[in-house]
Amino acid sequence: MTEMAREAATELDTSPGGGGQPVLDKLVALLDLEKIEENIYRGVSPAHSSVRVFGGQVAGQALVAAGRTVPEERRVHSLHAYFIRGGDPSVPIVYEVDRIRDGRSFTTRRVVAVQHGKAIFSLSASFQKDEPGIDHGETMPDVPDPESLPTFPELTAGYGLRFSEIPRPIDIRYIGEPPWVTRTTGERPTHHRVWMRADGTLADSQLLHVCVLAYASDMTLLDSVLARHGVYWDVDKVLGASLDHALWFHRPFRADEWFLYDSTSPSASGARGLATGRFFTRDGRHVATVVQEGLLRVR
Known part of the structure; x- marks a missing residue:
């Protein structure tokens, strides 16, 4: 995520003391959209946002809007989104849901996020009822337990990073040296790995857990580039x-339990960088896969 996006992602609370349940509750409230008409929802940004709306926020809110129009027993299995314009955090975002298809096994929704009369984000999401089938997944890398790793405030102490002291709804533990350290040591890691979890307890809604993971998926992915x-x-x-x-989304999970986020970058060119990531639960289940391309201009 960008430096501005990182600030917007973390500025859910400006009180001192790190994250925890109060900060996570603010994220949950952020994802609880207001229904203003059939298939139309409204969301807001944190009071202390930066210049642009954090991408993970608009993706999570758009997925909530889509999910509100789908039977609860159908789980989202994929989403594809484009960031069209930078969002204005000072005004609400209107999410318009198009009910593309309601089939016997699959449900498809398209969501457009609108501000100032223009689309800023579009999302297509597919939902499926649970079905049995063949089953395999990738193997989780061998990494240290999250409890053995320093917290984000401990890791960033003394580096003067603007975002380091802002309370965060997602607890992140870096595996190995973080990128603000490797840039000075000359290391060029091909994989970027962190443990993550919602910093508190979430309700049992499966839609809430996938939306929180969607939010978190935009926090460190472009760091691998x-x-x-x-x-x-x-x-x-x-x-x-x-x-x-x-x-x-491959398998059920809880976003308030530790999951490993293993990301890498296969290519960068033309001021764009491509990053891919895999999510594993602590017991080694491969639960989600992500791909993102970002604009990256290094001056």
Whole structure:
């Protein structure tokens, strides 16, 4: 995510003391959209947002809007989205849902997020009723337990990063040296790995858990592109923005339990970087896969 997006993602609360349940509750409230008409919902941004709406926020809210029009027993299995314009955090976002198809097994929805009369984001999502079938998944990398790793405030202490002291709804534990360190050591890691979890307890709604993961998926993904080149947000002169985002949900999970986010970048060119990521539960189940392309201008 971009430096501005990172601030917007974390500025759900400006009180001192890190994250925890109060900050997570603010994220849940952010995802609880207001229904203003059939198939039309309205969402807001945090009171202390930066210049643009955080991409994970608009993706999560759009997925909530789509899910509100789908029977609860049908789970989202994929979403594909484009970030069209930078969102204005000072005004509400209107989400218009198009009920594309309601089949016997699958349900398809298209959502357009609108501000100032213009589309800023579009999302297509597919939902499926549970069915038995063949089953395999990738193997989780061998990594240290999250409890053995420093917290985000501990890891960022002394580096002067603008976003380091803002309370966060997502607890993140970096595996290995973080990118603001490797940029000075000369390392160029090909994989960027973090443990993540919602920093508190979430309700049992499966839609809420996938929306929180969608929100979190935009927080560190593009870091895997920058780490290959020894640059980082807020330290070097990097201008970035998410261009598109795709997520596939393979198996049920809880976003308030630890999951490993393993990301890498297969290619970067033309001021764009491509990043892919895999999500694993702590017991090794491969629960989701993400792909994103971002605009990255390094000056």
